[in-house]
Amino acid sequence: MTRVFKLALILLIVPIIFGACKAEKAASVHDNQYANEIQNLLRQMTIEEKIAQMSQVDPGFYQSADALKEAIRNDEIGSILNVTGAENVNELQRIAIEESRLGIPLIIGRDVIHGFRTIFPIPLGMAASWNEELVRESAAIAAKEAASVGINWTFAPMIDVTRDPRWGRIAESAGEDPLLNSMVARAMIHGFQGDDLSNPLTIAACAKHFVGYGAAEGGRDYNNTPIPDYYLHNLFLPPFREAVNAGAATVMTAFNEINGIPATGHKHNIRQILRKEYGFNGFIVSDWASIEEMIVHGYSADGKQAAQQALEAGVDMEMASRTYTDNLKQLLDEGKVKMEWIDEAVANILYVKFQLGLFENPYVDVSLADSLLVHPQHLEVAKKLAEESVVLLKNEQNTLPLKKGTKVALIGPLAHQPYEQLGTWIFDGDENDSQTVLDAFIEFNGSNNTHFAEGLKYSRDQSTTGFSDVSRAIAQSDVVVAIVGEESILSGEAKTLAELKLPGKQEELLVLAASKGKPVIMVVMAGRPTGLLQTQHLADAILYAWHPGTMAGPALANLIFGNSVPSGKLPVTFPKGEGQIPIYYAHNMSGRPATADNWVHIDDIPVQAVQHSLGNTNHSLDYGFTPLYPFGYGLSYSSFEYSNIEISDNQIQVSETLTVTATIKNTGEYTANEIVQLYIRDLSASYVRPVRELKNYQKIELQPGESKQVNFTLDKSDLGFYKPDGTYIVEPGKFNVWIAEHAETGLMAEFEISE
């Protein structure tokens, strides 16, 4: 019997047999193009079948593959995560469709975070490219590769704004700024989902983690996130609003408790803000066991109450824990949850399954993977994105680029680590695909010119026995390229660090390299801003490469030997040290701001100076008030001159648009890209506004000597802010606007919004 015929038959006959399961159309079950099909299914489903749709399991929970299959056959599961392999997935799907009573297909989830088999830079690196189109393309490739092995849903993008580099999951985010996180949200959702989710090569996206997870206190993962509503609306929520606008099919709730209520049980945030105000109409999944963890938080007395609270809050599907499976029926019988909530959750899930075309076309073509995985075109995009993600932090005396044929001592624990360069969350990446810096240097620059001695076997290595080889390699070379940083396992989920300095004996390795009197180029591969205060003076040039992915080697070789020019800019402020955290560009102004003229260094305070606070300002006595590198910072082999800022008017009405222009000239010798940034400040408002807010940017290419005028427009969607209750207002008054290279510089103009 064909699937479609079977489904039609079920739709006709089953309601008669199972008339008792009749479900009225719940008012909250939204209208959509599949509303009839969804209603028909809901009418036929038993309560157990409904609850099954709301349950996502990992195959590891079952004692055997057969036990998993039996559970699918018995209609106990609506979704599985962490199964791959086209044939395997097809078989599970076949059982769901042909052997379960209603034949509802499974939705297969997986963490496809920055690529599937072809690994792109970590998301923080992608954000450093500020290249929306390239990020979109990388997600479209990840979707194709993942779909080819049967995955139809990724748990990405993660769009948790974070201002704490100690938090390991900063690697997965787009950093500290809501606009950049919104860009990555939009780009990835468009990439994963394309414009037709039923296309077999697109997959459903999942905007996560809703909400506030990136504010974990102390950067310690899973920690509390006290977030005043004013900051929630202006900082943490905007990327989710953007994700909804971009059509995200699903949203994942977060592990954290926010202002005393676990995010997974937060009815106001989920039902009021996400559903009602933003109009989200896909489905909401919990994070892994985050419903059950509400018991550990001390919010739910037991699994039964946790299930009740999560469903009431609006969580449609439970990942990993079993509180829905174990308790929803009883809760319904006792009148503690409403059938309407259950129907609504199931309808949301079925809606996405229909959108994915799973009822029509549930199986994956098993021949696809061979032709798609690590396709040369995918590797090209991975190389390009890796190149654009790298940020040049320092380049004294134009140390970079190197001439081809330069004799290079290639040292450091990440120079030839095919696995470590891939970064966090690479379940399906294969280190055998990786091209390392050593591979690429040999290819680009010849083995005779490449003197390789890693010095340390891995980033945390405490043994310096390899240092003598390093000295020998340097003696044979003209310049040192040191690939340092952190192994991939040191960033990502639950990988908080209290100290950011390079682990192991890497500082000693750099000291050794610098002692030889040859130029030192330091390349950092890491999942976060590492502490460079102690080491930056040891290098003549620094390239910050994040974890660049499969094509790390060719991308870095291209940059180092000048085949391409660095253009990345920092998506997060680099602190001088942990004691400066949090430090971010978009802070509110204190009443006593520090400036270059008024801050006092600890050594300048006389012994037993008179104790008073007059003249004191908002800074640290040791680190001052500026970070090591500001948000938006990044050098080029070329140089740019910004001039002639002009605004279309210096007074506008709220409803009017303002145009801001400036001229950018390439004053250097290389054709290069420059990321031109637009910031504003609302100078006085009913709530203190940040000293700067990024409102737009353009990445432009300029030939040597070429000038271009960049034009930006600002309208009321840029010039207002959210009040703590979530209403958006634009207030009359004076504003500053900058067109800038980064958050601490720029050409400024002033305008006023009149009454």
Ligand code: BGC
């Ligand atoms: C993470 C999620 C992830 C999920 C499934 C959790 O631990 O917080 O981001 O999607 O696991 O692997």
